[in-house]
Amino acid sequence: MWRAGCLESGHVRFGRRAGETHRRQRRQGAPARPHTMAEFAGEKEPKALQRFLNLTSWSAALMRDLVRDYAMERFADPRGVLIADPTGFEKKGVKSAGVQRQYSGTLGRIDNCQIGTFLAYVNRRGDRVLIDRELYLPKDSWAVDFERRREAGIPDEVVFQTRPQQVQAMIDRAVAAGVPFSWFVACYNPRGESLPELVAVIGLRWPVEECFEAAKQQAGLDNYQVRKYDAWHRHITMAMLALAFLAAMARTPQKGALRTWAVTAGRERDGSRP
Numbered sequence: 001m002w003r004a005g006c007l008e009s010g011h012v013r014f015g016r017r018a019g020e021t022h023r024r025q026r027r028q029g030a031p032a033r034p035h036t037m038a039e040f041a042g043e044k045e046p047k048a049l050q051r052f053l054n055l056t057s058w059s060a061a062l063m064r065d066l067v068r069d070y071a072m073e074r075f076a077d078p079r080g081v082l083i084a085d086p087t088g089f090e091k092k093g094v095k096s097a098g099v100q101r102q103y104s105g106t107l108g109r110i111d112n113c114q115i116g117t118f119l120a121y122v123n124r125r126g127d128r129v130l131i132d133r134e135l136y137l138p139k140d141s142w143a144v145d146f147e148r149r150r151e152a153g154i155p156d157e158v159v160f161q162t163r164p165q166q167v168q169a170m171i172d173r174a175v176a177a178g179v180p181f182s183w184f185v186a187c188y189n190p191r192g193e194s195l196p197e198l199v200a201v202i203g204l205r206w207p208v209e210e211c212f213e214a215a216k217q218q219a220g221l222d223n224y225q226v227r228k229y230d231a232w233h234r235h236i237t238m239a240m241l242a243l244a245f246l247a248a249m250a251r252t253p254q255k256g257a258l259r260t261w262a263v264t265a266g267r268e269r270d271g272s273r274p
Helices: 004-027 047-054 060-075 139-143 146-151 163-176 195-218 229-249
Strands: 081-090 100-104 109-122 128-135 183-185
Touching: 047 229, 060 109, 060 128, 060 229, 081 100, 081 163, 081 195, 109 163, 109 195, 128 163, 128 195, 128 229, 139 146, 195 229
Parallel strands: 081 183
Antiparallel strands: 081 109, 100 109, 109 128
């Protein structure tokens, strides 16, 4: 089993190799900005990464748990916040698991897309990471179309869940893993906090949007060319790991820490790990 330290060193090695490849290509006159993760890793086409995501035998669920543990080692906070939110992935065709014409707030319209439901974690310093994810499978077009499910590699045990049900399952996993938090959005107030703090926490929904933006721009969250159900979860989980690693690398010293909400800024000492 991999440990969080192994994940970190693995990302350093991958980033160094990809960076060296990219610099070599630039010296040879290749385009300065690769358009896909495969290009950035030095591949001329995405087939090798597609094989890794589609055909190799590794558990996206185990990787998800390792990403969560890696994040908690660095960002855990007893007054942290869990935030659930979906994001859309625009797609062409009808073969990708979960794709159909549906409304996406990300796109701002009804379009052909996949919808992922995510769970983000935010601490009082302002660190924010994605710790869980599920691909939404529309009920009428995917949940009951068994031939289509088999073609997309959707396991038989995966049944239709509404997005709130997916969120509840992710919260249950976080609780079972001992993830420390005092809030989850939409806003349940388990400690009976004051109205000013409640209002401040309600305003915390924006960090998950920042997570999506950073993950798509910096970690390739939406940069995939796979159709299978497991391959989607594998790619998305690796992008979540990359995002968590970048957040750990970018963390500022305590004296420059960013407090997410001002109500508790001077009241309690930050308990998250450097």
